[in-house]
Amino acid sequence: MSEDAGSARTRLNGLDGPLGPIGPGGGVFGSTPAEKEAAANTIATELEPSTKKAADGAKEQTNAAARALDGWETASGLQKVTQTWDQQVKMLMGRLSSEKASLRKAAGEFTLNDVHTGSQIRALRRESKLDEL
Template sequence: MTLNQYPADPGGSTGPGLGGTPDFGSSPAQKKAAARAIEEHIEPDTKKAGDVADEETGAAVKAFAAKDGHGWVTSGALKKAHETWGEQVQGLMNRLGSEKAALRNTNTLFQNTDFGVGLGVRKSSSLDGF
């Protein structure tokens, strides 16, 4: 692998100065489609995968635990790993929700920023005194 040259594949992304047109991210329609994909597919599928792992790991923890309280050490370790897994799934779900919201709010953010900059430029015009 060579890291000091451009990729040979011309199908990759080109940035400003690399022969392509400068493109700031994606269009509002692409952002809306990405947010919809997160909401309709990625979030539900991630939740389902987390739930399946949750059920199966819970069953394994119970299987390693003995009825008399003298179960395998594996049961406690698996239970701790299971809790960590649950926290990670929840963190991923929170991140997906944040990314979805950010995709939906980006257009508004840029419009408000442009409006604010326009007002600031207008206020500082030296031509107002003439």
């Protein structure tokens, strides 16, 4: 066997490389299902309500300023700003909701995948005669 072939075999059989086992992070997921669920809960209980409250407050103040400046060009400008603000807040709230749903879905899928894989391994182990050796 040539030296190149032996080197290739060593590289293929060994997963540790400059980025660690199997790549960055050492083959460990970035977060657990519980951490994903906690992040989704933070979005639901903190980010969404706080964002809505801040957005509503800013809208209320801008509308009050527009009413105070009724008849001035500035009032119509503030009304346009409010419309743009409403659209941006709606998009942000939609994004937060989407991220929350994605986190929960991913957490559930990881858990289901783990349960399914565990079931398959247990079934193979029952069928295997290796434990008897």
